[in-house]
Amino acid sequence: MRFKRSSILPGFWPSFAFALLYLSLLVLIPLSSVALTTASEGWSLTWRIITAPQVLASLRLSFGASLAAALINSVFGFLVAWVLARYQFPGKRLVDALVDLPFALPTAVAGITLAALYSETGWIGSVLARAGIRVAYTPLGVLVALTFIGLPFVVRSVQPVLEDIEQEAEEAAASLGAGRGQTFRLVLFPLARPALLTGFTLAFARGLGEYGSVVFISGNIPLRTEITPLLIITRLEQYDYAGAAAIALVMLAASLVLLLAINLLQWRTRRVMEAPGL
Amino acid sequence: MNPPPATGPSSSKAPSRRELLGLGLTFSLGCRKSAAPRVSFLNASYDPTREFYQEFNAAFARHWRRLHGVDVIVKQSHGGSGKQARAVIDGLPADVVTLALAYDIEAIAERGLVGPGWQRRLPFDSCPYTSTIVFLVRKGNPKRIRDWEDLIRPGVSVITPNPKTSGGARWNYLAAWGHALQKHSGDEGAARSFVSQLYRNVPVLDSGARGSTTTFVQPGIGDVLLSWESEAFQAIAELGADRIEMVAPSSSILTEPPVAVVDRVAERRGTAEVAAAYLEYLYSDEGQRIAARHYYRPRNPQAASEAPVRFPQLQLFRVGELFGDWQKAHQAHFAAGGTFDQIYQRGT
Numbered sequence: 001m002r003f004k005r006s007s008i009l010p011g012f013w014p015s016f017a018f019a020l021l022y023l024s025l026l027v028l029i030p031l032s033s034v035a036l037t038t039a040s041e042g043w044s045l046t047w048r049i050i051t052a053p054q055v056l057a058s059l060r061l062s063f064g065a066s067l068a069a070a071l072i073n074s075v076f077g078f079l080v081a082w083v084l085a086r087y088q089f090p091g092k093r094l095v096d097a098l099v100d101l102p103f104a105l106p107t108a109v110a111g112i113t114l115a116a117l118y119s120e121t122g123w124i125g126s127v128l129a130r131a132g133i134r135v136a137y138t139p140l141g142v143l144v145a146l147t148f149i150g151l152p153f154v155v156r157s158v159q160p161v162l163e164d165i166e167q168e169a170e171e172a173a174a175s176l177g178a179g180r181g182q183t184f185r186l187v188l189f190p191l192a193r194p195a196l197l198t199g200f201t202l203a204f205a206r207g208l209g210e211y212g213s214v215v216f217i218s219g220n221i222p223l224r225t226e227i228t229p230l231l232i233i234t235r236l237e238q239y240d241y242a243g244a245a246a247i248a249l250v251m252l253a254a255s256l257v258l259l260l261a262i263n264l265l266q267w268r269t270r271r272v273m274e275a276p277g278l
Numbered sequence: 279m280n281p282p283p284a285t286g287p288s289s290s291k292a293p294s295r296r297e298l299l300g301l302g303l304t305f306s307l308g309c310r311k312s313a314a315p316r317v318s319f320l321n322a323s324y325d326p327t328r329e330f331y332q333e334f335n336a337a338f339a340r341h342w343r344r345l346h347g348v349d350v351i352v353k354q355s356h357g358g359s360g361k362q363a364r365a366v367i368d369g370l371p372a373d374v375v376t377l378a379l380a381y382d383i384e385a386i387a388e389r390g391l392v393g394p395g396w397q398r399r400l401p402f403d404s405c406p407y408t409s410t411i412v413f414l415v416r417k418g419n420p421k422r423i424r425d426w427e428d429l430i431r432p433g434v435s436v437i438t439p440n441p442k443t444s445g446g447a448r449w450n451y452l453a454a455w456g457h458a459l460q461k462h463s464g465d466e467g468a469a470r471s472f473v474s475q476l477y478r479n480v481p482v483l484d485s486g487a488r489g490s491t492t493t494f495v496q497p498g499i500g501d502v503l504l505s506w507e508s509e510a511f512q513a514i515a516e517l518g519a520d521r522i523e524m525v526a527p528s529s530s531i532l533t534e535p536p537v538a539v540v541d542r543v544a545e546r547r548g549t550a551e552v553a554a555a556y557l558e559y560l561y562s563d564e565g566q567r568i569a570a571r572h573y574y575r576p577r578n579p580q581a582a583s584e585a586p587v588r589f590p591q592l593q594l595f596r597v598g599e600l601f602g603d604w605q606k607a608h609q610a611h612f613a614a615g616g617t618f619d620q621i622y623q624r625g626t
Contacts, residue, residue, distance in 0.1 A: 049614075052614075053623065054619070054622075054623075112492055112496065115496075115497055116496050116497040119497035119498075119499055120499070121497055121498045121499065122497055125497075136497070136499075137481055137482050137499075215484070215485045215489070216484070216489060216492075216493075219481060219482040219483065220440050220443075220482070220483040220484065220485060221481075221482075221483060221622070222483075222619070222622035222623075223622055223623070230443070230485065233443055233485065234440075234442040234443050236360075236364060237358075237360040237361075237442060237443050237444075237445075238360075238442070238608075238612070238613065238614075239360075239363075239364070239367075239385045240614075243614070
C-alpha cells in the first residue's frame with residue numbers, strides 16, 4: 001500500500017508538511033513537555049499521585065459528568081437543531097443566537113450566574129430545594145454547568161447537516177411507503193449521525209477541560225465535588241509542577257483513548273454509510 | 279428593509295487621514311514636551327490590593343519626581359497570590375512583588391530570583407502593613423456569631439476558600455487553628471478536632487477569596503464569611519452596612535503580606551534602586567496613611583487615625599509564634615497529606 005493515493009489535486013506534500021508542523025507546534029510539543037515533566041519525577045511517585053483517592057474521585061466526577069452532559073446535549077441539542085433547521089417560527093433568529101451564548105459568555109460569568117440560580121436561595125434552586133433536590137455545590141451542579149457549556153457544540157455540528165438534507169430524500173422515502181417514523185429512523189437520522197457524533201465528542205472534550213464555570217458551582221469539596229482540573233491547579237498553587245503534570249498526563253491519556261475510540265466509531269459508521277448497495 | 283446608504287454617515291465615523299496625521303503630531307509633540315527621563319517597572323501583587331496600589335503608585339511617582347526629576351510609571355498586575363508567584367517564576371518580568379503571604383515569595387526566592395534573606399531587608403520582616411481575619415455576617419447577626427466557637431455549632435454554615443488554591447485562605451485556616459491551639463493551651467489534637475468540625479460546616483470551598491465573597495453575597499450562601507479585615511471593610515463599604523456586618527473574634531492571626539524586590543529582574547532592567555525606594559516608601563508617613571485609608575493596619579500607629587474606620591481590638595498572634603514559619607506551617611497543614619487533607623480523608 002502506498003503512503004498516499006494519487007490525487008488530481010496538486011500540493012499534497014507542502015500542505016501535508018504544513019499541517020504536520022502546525023500540529024506539532026500547537027499540540028504535540030506542549031503535550032510532550034507535560035509527559036517529560038512527569039517523567040522527571042520518577043514513575044513510582046507519579047503512580048502514587050495519580051492513584052490517590054482524591055485524584056481518583058475527581059477523575060470519576062470529571063469523566064462521568066462530562067460524558068453524561070455530552071449525552072444529554074446529544075439528545076436535546078439534536079432536538080434544538082431539528083427545530084431550528086426544519087421549522088419557521090417567529091423569534092427564530094433570536095433562538096438561533098441564544099444557542100451561541102455559552103460560547104461567548106466568559107466561563108466565570110456563566111459559573112457565577114448558574115451558581116446563583118441553582119443555589120438554595122436562587123430562583124430555580126429554591127424550587128428544587130423544596131423537592132429535596134440540591135443542585136449547586138453537588139455533583140449535579142457540575143453536570144448542569146457542563147451541559148450548559150456543551151450545548152452549542154452539538155447544535156452547531158448537527159444543524160447544517162439537517163439543513164442540507166434535501167426534501168427529495170424524504171419524498172422518495174414516502175413514495176416507497178415509509179411512514180414518518182421510518183423516514184426519520186432510516187433516512188434522516190443516519191444522515192445526521194456522524195455530525196451528532198462529532199458534536200458529542202466536542203462537547204465531551206470541552207467538558208473535560210472546563211474549569212472556569214465549574215469551580216463556581218461545584219463547591220470544590222474534596223472527594224465529593226472536585227474536578228480534575230481543580231486538582232491540577234491545586235498542585236500548581238503549591239509549586240508542585242511535577243505533580244500537576246502527572247495528573248494532567250492521566251487526563252491526557254484517558255481523553256486521547258476516548259477520543260480515538262469515538263473517531264474510530266465515526267470512521268466505521270461513515271464506511272457503512274458509504275458502502276455500496278446501501 | 280432599506281439598504282444602508284453606500285456612503286455618508288457610516289463612513290464619516292472613521293477619522294480621515296488628515297485627522298490621523300494631526301493626532302500623530304499631537305502625540306509626538308506631547309511626548310517631546312516632557313523631557314524628563316522616565317523609568318517604569320512592574321509590581322506583581324495579589325487581587326484586593328488594586329485600589330491601594332493605584333493610589334500609592336501616584337504618590338510614589340510624585341515623591342520620586344520631586345526627589346530626582348524622573349517620571350516613574352509603575353505598572354500593576356493583579357491575580358491570586360500563588361498565581362502571581364508562579365508567573366514571576368515562569369518569567370513575568372516583575373521588578374517587585376507584593377503578595378499575600380511569605381510562602382509565595384519564598385517560592386520565588388528558592389529559584390534564585392529573589393536573594394536569600396529578603397525578609398530582613400526591610401523593617402517588620404518586609405511586611406509594611408498588616409491585617410487580620412474577621413467574620414462577616416448578615417445584617418443583625420441572626421445566628422448570633424461572636425467568636426470562633428460559634429462557627430462549629432450545628433446549623434451554622436461557614437464560607438471560606440480552599441486553602442489549597444487560595445493563599446489568603448491559608449491565613450483563615452491558621453487563624454482558626456491558632457485560636458483553638460491557644461484556647462486549649464497548645465493541645466494539637468484539640469486544635470485539629472476544632473478545625474475539622476469547622477470545615478464540616480463549610481458547604482463550598484471556592485478557589486479564591488473573591489469567589490468566596492461572591493458566594494456569600496450573591497447567591498447568599500452561608501451565615502458567616504471568613505475574610506481579611508481589610509476586605510471585610512471594603513465589602514461593607516461597597517455593599518452597604520444594611521446587608522452585612524463585621525464581627526471581630528476574641529483572637530485571630532496577624533496577617534502579614536510581604537513585599538520584595540525581584541533582584542534578578544530589577545538588576546537586568548536597571549531598576550534596582552527605584553524598586554527598593556518604592557518598597558521603602560511603603561513605610562513612609564504617606565505610604566502608611568494610604569495603606570490605612572485602604573483598611574490595612576499600618577505599622578505606624580499614628581497613621582491609623584487616617585483610616586476611615588476604627589480597627590477592632592483583638593488579641594493577635596503571629597505565624598512565627600505558633601507555627602514556626604511559613605514553610606513549616608505549609609508542610610504540616612497544606613501539603614499533600616497535611617492536616618487539611620486529613621479532615622476530608624477521614625471518611626465523612
